[in-house]
Amino acid sequence: MKGREYSNGMLPAGQYPKSRRYDVIIVGMGVAGLTVALSLDKKLRIALVSKNSLDESSTYKAQGGMAVAAGTDDSAAQHAADTLHVGKGLCSKESVAVLTREAPAALDFLQTMGTRFCKSEQGLELAREGGHSRKRVVHHYDFTGRHIAEVLARQTAGRSNIECWEDTFLIDILTNAQGCCGCLVKKKKQTLQLLAPAVVIAAGGYSGIFGRSTNSVAANGDGIAAAYRAGAVITDMEFVQFHPTAVTLPTGKVFLVSEALRGEGALLVNAAGERFMPNYHESAELAPRDEVSRAMLAELERQQGGCLYLDARALGQDYLMERFQAIYAELAEHGYFMEKQLIPVLPTAHYTIGGIKTDLWGQSSIPHLYACGESAATGVHGANRLASNSLLEGVVFGRRVAAHIHDNSRNPLQTADFSAAERRKRHSLPPVALLRKKMDVTAGVVRQGRELKDMTEWLHQQQEANRQEEGQPDFSADNAYLLAGLLVEAALLRRESRGGHYRADYPVQNDRDFKKHSIHVWGKKVSLQ
Structure with missing residues (x-):
């Protein structure tokens, strides 16, 4: 298909950017993108594109851990049941079954790469978080995401077939008659075409479009926006998870305080120092995140303003400093000491469930365009994500994307079509x-x-x-x-x-009329299907 003239302000009409060719292009350097890169055949030439440094990724900021049914009292079926319960009727049962069934293999993959999860004499140390009926969250103290990201990044740096494009912005996705064939990127002042038979969007979510977010302001869904302009089906954009416990530090920085603290016994209290969550939910502090966040706002209204607090004093300084090393250090640096002070917290935009609609192998509605991680809507989360399923989803579906590319990517490269870019x-x-x-x-x-x-x-x-x-x-x-x-x-x-x-x-939840998914497609009105 002949490329259309590109006239979006960076090049004169009729001129085309210089091009570079690869076997696979991956946009995003969080756990999902890194997993895809490390799971692909080492013979493939891979471009790994990221607009920011590793420490700006949402993966890097993840504290709690990764959910996997590793306990003797647990099973994939129970993990799936908890996931479905929290998803409020909109989860894909097939996707959830894949996620929970392949969780042990995802754990093995990370450990093989060099990830070290905390252990006790009985084996892996498992934590419990909101919505879980069992202790099943493996972790590396309270900076699991950072540890995983650094381990996978080191592995990536050792692969000669992977070329990293840092500080490179995804402008748009390029297509031809066969489907996706590459992307248009900007590095410094230069605009380039990166061409490949397969493109993977693993560029994170869009919680950065909220003023109060646990993620970087750069998390504004660039990959999802590019896929939408290219014609991909986008789904479930209204579903946003607000984490109940984030503190605004004196610097103005919004800092996440892990749910794992509540799993270990920390309590939520009101301005009078009274525990209030049992008044709102039978699971109290370990109710699903959406229900805890709404309960907190209801309590604020009941007490007519003021503050709500996380009370972790009963856990003691030694335990807090050992188990929650990063959180303790960050709070202490700003004058908060969990062993003797209440920590003021409020719900904060944390994770976005909507994104590029995919099948069980990460394929979007555009041939040869894949998505995984927070950019994707795999059907795993439904209307609300179960705590610590996000890192797991990135690994499980990242591995599946790589497997599908390996088995199916035979798309001969042709001239790119710039029509998606023209829609901007x-x-x-x-x-x-x-x-x-x-x-x-x-x-x-x-x-x-x-x-x-x-x-x-x-x-x-x-x-x-x-x-x-x-x-x-x-x-x-x-x-x-x-x-x-x-x-x-x-x-x-x-x-x-x-x-x-x-x-x-x-x-009220209305299953009769709204047990459906919102669908966005370029040029059409939003619909429910």
Whole structure:
């Protein structure tokens, strides 16, 4: 298929960027992307693309651990049952079965790569987190994600067939008559075509479009936005998980305080120092995250403002300093000492469930375009993610993507089509900080139809009123505004409450009308299917 003229502001119309050819392109250097790269045949030439350094990835910031049924009182079936329960009727049972059944193999893979999970005399040390009926979270103290990311990155650095493209921004996905054939990227001031028979989007989620987020502001769903413009099916964008316990440090930084603390006995208390979660849920502090977050807001309303706190004093200094090394050090550096102080916490945007719709092998609706990790909507999480299933999903489905590429990638490269890039409208939008502030208010833990409608109209007005004809476009801001629009549209359409989506004007789960998935496809209105 003949490529169309590219006229998006970086090159004159009719000119094409220089190209580099690979066997596989992977966008994203978190656990999912690194797993794909390390699981592919060493004979394949791989481009590993990332816009940020490793320590900016969501994987690197993950504290708790990875869920796997490794205990003698546990099983894949029980792990699956807990996952389905938390997902509130929207999980794919097939995807959940794959996730939980292949969890031991994922654990073996990480250990073979060099990951060292904490152990006791009985074997792997297992923790319990919200929504789990058993202790099943393997961990490396309280910086599991960082440890895994560093181990896998070292392995990647030792592979001569993997070329790392750091500080490289994904502009758009390129297609031809056979499907996806590469991507358009920008490194410094140079725009390039990276071409390959298979492209994997593992670029993370979009919680960075919220002002209060545990993740980097760079987590604004660039890979999802690019896939959407290329014509891929996007699903479940309204479902956002808000982690109950994050503290705002004196510097203004929002810092996650792991759920594992509550698993070890830490309690949530109100301004009067009273434990309140048993009043809201039978599982108290270990209820699913969406229910704990809503209970916290209800308690704040009941006490008419003030603060809520995490009370870990009963765990003692020695245990806290050993088991929760990173959290203790970060809090202590800012004057919080868990063994003697209450830690002020509030729910915070943490994980986004929506993304590129895939099958069990990570294939999107566009041939030869794959997705895994938080960029993908595999069907595993349903309406709300079970704690510590995210690292597991990245490894399980990253390995499956690599296996499918190995068995099926025979797509001969042809000239790329720039039509997806042409769909990117150029805007001079208001600062993204304003968008994030408005998303906190409109699309947070509790939503209202009237506010969602107003937000939809505001977003449309910004797009129409701020068309840019000259100058360099801000691709990151464009993506943030685009995905905010998809999220708000889906949230407005879903007139019920389920998992990570709660409508105060429709507070009841409605299976008859809404046990469906929101679907976004370029050029079509959002629908439920």
